Amino acid sequence: MNFQQILIILYSRKYLIITILLLTVGTITALTLRMPKQYIATASLVVDQWNVDPVSGASIASQVASSYLGTQVDIITSHNVAVKVVDMLRLTENTLLAKGFDAKHYKGDMRDWVAEHLIKHLEVLPSRESSVIKLNFSAKDPQLSADVSNAFAKAYIDTNIELRAQPARQNADWFDEQLSFFRERLEQAQNKLSDYQQKHGIVVMSEKVDLENDRLAEISKQLVDSQSHTYEMLSRKNQLLLSKRKRQFESPAQKGDSYESIEEVLSSTFVQTLKGDLARAEAKFAEVSKRVDKNHPQYKQAYAEMISLKDKIDQEINTVLESIGNNATTAQQRDERLLSALGDQKEKVLQLKQQQNEISVLNREVENAQKFYDNAMQRSVQTRMESEASQSNIAILNPALMPQNSAKPNVTLNILLSVFLGTLLGIGMAFIAELLDRRLRSPIDMAEQLGVPVLGVLSAQKKRKSLFASKRSVL
Template sequence: MNFSQLLLILRARKIILITTLLVVVFATAVVSALLPKTYKATSSLLLNYKGIDPLTGLTMPGQLLPGYMATQIDIISSKNVALRVVDQLKLAESPAVVAQFNEATKGRGNVRDWLADLLLKKLEIEPSRESSVINLSFNGSDPQFVAAIANAFAEEYQRASIQLKVEPIKKASAYFNEQTKLLRDNLEAAQSRLSKYQQEHGIVSVDNRLDVESTRLNDLSVQLVAAQGQAVEAQSRQSMAKGQRSAESPDVATNPLIQNLKISLGTTESKLAEVGQRLGRNHPQYLSAQAEVDKLRSELREQMQVTSNSVGNNAQILSEREGAIRAALAAQKAKVLELNRTRDEMNVLLKDVESAQRAFDNASQRFSQTKIEGQADQSDIAVLNPAVAPLSPSGPRVMMNTLLALFLGTLLGMGFSLLAEMFDRRVRSEADMSEMLGIPVLGTVAWKAPAHPRYRLINSLLPRQLRLN
């Protein structure tokens, strides 16, 4: 069927088309006039999601922002918010509402849930394009009631968003409170172990004491080196002083008393030689001079022996001093090693204290932050335009319904016309004749059947497809 055939069918069935159109338009107008008037109140909400928490200053991850608006719409249309609205306006306490509930559900279920479902059915949520504004609309027959419901939804949505944000933070705050107490106990135990260790070992300041003992160890090392050198030198002097060449020993040769004795001995020997040249060996003067020489020699030997013994004693003293310094150095080294061990053990305890202190400080900081967040009642949602009672009804829309009825009536009329044509197919053009007979049309004759009964009889005897209109 082409377009020209469709137009021919519609012109032939124009009565059906016009009748259907008029019926639909008239019925729509009547129903629109009989329907009760409905009012629509709208409350606008502004979502200030900039990605930064105004309380904590923390930045929200950017990947969460695209789904933020959809999440907020789901929260508004949740049954939790609807139940809050029912409780705020005390709708479930109205006897009339209870009677309607019993009539509708025959007492089955809960009136709060029933009211929440009814409110959600009449609630419209429309987010604005490319902005952070959400419009909450509610439809009803009472303008004051619909405004109150729209504002109640906006208010309870704010409270619900705050509760959803604060409740997890309160649980986290309780957890951090318990952890803070536990970490405080650990810190006190670590400090107690450190204090006990310091008291047991008499430690006031390990570093200062270690510096003093290390300095003393270095001094002893220097003294030991010096003592070793002195001891070696003393032993060499002792060996020379006790040998056959003791007279050549520097300690013996440089002794003033020995030098004086040598001078006196030399003088006395010169005197003895002089006396020996003048007097005989048995002469009293010669014997006196000989006795004086012998005495000086004896004193010289004694003094040289004393000096040699003094050098040996000095060598022994220096050797003993070297041993004492060596023992003191070993003791000091052991003391420094013990201090190092003590410092290492104390450093372990100090690290335990520092670690416990750091963990306690972090937990305390998080506890303070979550505690403040848990007590906050601020929301990033603000009411931009509260709902007011509408002055004019939003429905029924008579003009809109009439236009829709014209369009729908036209479609129905065309449908009914095509349906009637299917049940009573007529020849209305050359294309219809060619399609029905399957032969080409050679020519057409314009003819109109006269009103004589004889032609009517002939027209009735023809097949339905060949009858003339």
């Protein structure tokens, strides 16, 4: 079947096609006019992705826009948000919705049923090139459609804040529990440090250690000086002993002069005074011995005076020599006392250093406990602020307004579709009728169906040629 045959068939069945087209258009138009009107209200939201946390100030990693917006769409169409809308608008008290609720076939309560009904009529359209989300809600009442669309926007923002605040609230409660634990640890560390200081009488450890170190250095210096002095005293004592041994083999005249070189003898004022008196007594005795005989009273008196001075000098020298030995013994005893004091001071300093190390350990425990407590306090305050935060990264760009014209049904679109559908049905019915009642409508049909050549085509009207007549006779 060629295109010319198709046109002939359609032209022959034109009344059937027109009838079906008119019936289809009339039926769809009547149904469209009888359909209840649906109004669509649109609210626009802007979802901004924060790069910095508004509470803590910490940087937040940017999320993938597609997945993030997809998550927000799922939140908007969630049952939780829809229930908030029902409670916000008190839709359970709506008479129209109450009539449509069938408690026998729906197991839940009316609140959940209305929420699911709202979700079915809600359309969420995220933008592909921006962070704008559009909420379209259709309803028979134009005001209701606008109210529900705005309510979904507000309920979504509230839910977003709750989703941020709920984990922060749980974290804040956990940090509060941990805060009491860290506070107890801090108090225990502080009490332990205080008890140790009271037990050992420590107020300022560093100053006490410095003072005892200074005392140790002073005792060490005194011991060194004392040992030097003792060494000197022992050297003089040894020199004196050596001199005494030599005196055993010296003459009486030499014995008196053997101690002349000793420093203490030379520095003794009394000895030097006696030596001066002795020199004068010897001079007097020499003078008297020239004038008188040894039995003369003046001679005896001068000799006795000279001998008395020599005895005093010897006694004084012996006293000086004894003092040298006593001083050496005293110096040794002083060295022993200083050495003992030095040992005691060293032990005291070592004990203080051990206490200082213990104090350092206890102070470190207090510092660590304080650090843990401060960190826990900071996180507790931060999470508590986050749990009570009412900020959101979502804002209403354009609130939904009450639509002036209905969005459904679209009469013009439905009529155009009915024309297209009626045309297709008419053409289809024309072909079906042609198959059921096949006729010869052209020379081509005669040649194909009967298998005989066509000699010519006679028109019913002489003045008017047939539409499908051949211009030349077929021989």
